[in-house]
Amino acid sequence: MPISAGDTAWILVSSALVLLMTPGLALFYGGMARRKNLLSTIMMSFAIMGLVGVIWALWGYTLSFGADKGSFIGGLNFFGLMNVGTEGSDTYASTIPHLAFMAFQGMFAVITVALITGAVVERIKFSSLMIFSTLWVTLVYAPVCHWVWGGGWLGGYGALDFAGGTVVHINAGVSALALVLLLGKRRGFRSEVMEPNNIPMVALGAGLLWFGWFGFNAGSSLMANGLAANAFVATNLAAAAAGLTWMIISWIHHRPSLLGTVTGAVAGLVAITPAAGFVAPIAAIPIGFGVSVICYYTIILIKEKLHFDDSLDVFAVHGMGGIWGALATGIFASSSVGGVSGLVEGNWSQPGTQIVGILAVAAFAFAVTWILGKILSVTIGLRVGSTEEMVGLDLSQHGERAYGGLLR
Numbered sequence: 001m002p003i004s005a006g007d008t009a010w011i012l013v014s015s016a017l018v019l020l021m022t023p024g025l026a027l028f029y030g031g032m033a034r035r036k037n038l039l040s041t042i043m044m045s046f047a048i049m050g051l052v053g054v055i056w057a058l059w060g061y062t063l064s065f066g067a068d069k070g071s072f073i074g075g076l077n078f079f080g081l082m083n084v085g086t087e088g089s090d091t092y093a094s095t096i097p098h099l100a101f102m103a104f105q106g107m108f109a110v111i112t113v114a115l116i117t118g119a120v121v122e123r124i125k126f127s128s129l130m131i132f133s134t135l136w137v138t139l140v141y142a143p144v145c146h147w148v149w150g151g152g153w154l155g156g157y158g159a160l161d162f163a164g165g166t167v168v169h170i171n172a173g174v175s176a177l178a179l180v181l182l183l184g185k186r187r188g189f190r191s192e193v194m195e196p197n198n199i200p201m202v203a204l205g206a207g208l209l210w211f212g213w214f215g216f217n218a219g220s221s222l223m224a225n226g227l228a229a230n231a232f233v234a235t236n237l238a239a240a241a242a243g244l245t246w247m248i249i250s251w252i253h254h255r256p257s258l259l260g261t262v263t264g265a266v267a268g269l270v271a272i273t274p275a276a277g278f279v280a281p282i283a284a285i286p287i288g289f290g291v292s293v294i295c296y297y298t299i300i301l302i303k304e305k306l307h308f309d310d311s312l313d314v315f316a317v318h319g320m321g322g323i324w325g326a327l328a329t330g331i332f333a334s335s336s337v338g339g340v341s342g343l344v345e346g347n348w349s350q351p352g353t354q355i356v357g358i359l360a361v362a363a364f365a366f367a368v369t370w371i372l373g374k375i376l377s378v379t380i381g382l383r384v385g386s387t388e389e390m391v392g393l394d395l396s397q398h399g400e401r402a403y404g405g406l407l408r
Helices: 005-032 035-065 098-117 126-149 153-157 165-183 199-221 226-253 258-272 281-306 314-332 349-379 386-391 393-398
Strands: 093-097
Touching: 005 035, 005 093, 005 098, 005 199, 005 258, 035 098, 035 126, 035 393, 093 098, 098 126, 098 165, 098 314, 126 153, 126 165, 126 349, 126 393, 153 349, 165 258, 165 314, 165 349, 199 226, 199 258, 226 258, 226 281, 258 281, 258 314, 281 314, 314 349, 386 393
Parallel strands: none
Antiparallel strands: none
8 A cells, every 4th residue: 555644644643642651651750759759760761762762773673573483572674673664564554654653663662661660769770770671671572562563472362452551551560560579668668758749740741641642542543544533532531531530539538639630540541552442432431430440449459458669559550450451452342443342242252362461461571570670689789779769869879859950
């Protein structure tokens, strides 16, 4: 098919929207961290934008979308962007330049790695995070991406993931949990007050995430067409329903919380990600409602009962939100939207297929992340020293202060 100017413009805009999500994430996470760790938290996302951006062009893209090798990993035919030009790709997207498809997918890789950082802020060594990110995008993200979208076994098996519920959110959320268990709790966890330093910053970050997510989900249609419109409307409805639900739950328990409302909206965006191109827009409302209930009580379970120190609730929101979204895709998928029926339309096997995908990705991500983290822990160290942690990572790791500038 010839290159479409409309499709190309839409994918380039969507790529920019998805890139904007990572600075949005930096503000979302940065506002929730304590004041002494604000800059270090933001720095993680921006450093990953540079690091993963380069890795994706050199070898990340080819391992994800190169010629299939054993249904597990891509070959090296796109190494260093060889054979990736301005013509369409018959394999992935024939109406847009191959370079545009590569760029769009690269933005997903960037934010997936950045998502993990929210679980380990305020105590992870910056140098170790950079090494870990390099290894993780190569050994965890690229294989899982290939399994689902690059011609690997999971996509062939029939698991549905329109825009990254499995590839991005389950992958990142479960990996974050593995790192949390390796790193241990922050100094003073449960004995000191650890309040967000700037909730308006959190809300601004959430707003940028919501805005960018239209490119994330609607852009995954890879065309400027009706499917993109379906994904766009479903995305907005899920975020709205989930934010409203979280607000009501927090109101019942105490008071309507701004922090809770925007966290709920992000959870809704997570949950609709795998489903946006497979379900009718109205199905986004129960999906959004369900994810807020699940994530809200997962946070209580993790922090109040299990005492895991997932600093910014990455596993609860992205891991559990992604799991619910993948299951909900199998429940609500409509043949009139994405060509596949779910449980509601009588296809009893699709939820089982989704569960296989969830378990496979969760097990792989947790195991490889644990191994990578353990190797770093016993070699160069994964965690900062107690004095550095007490002073704060802004000063101890970067020599800067959020409100004051450079340390002199």
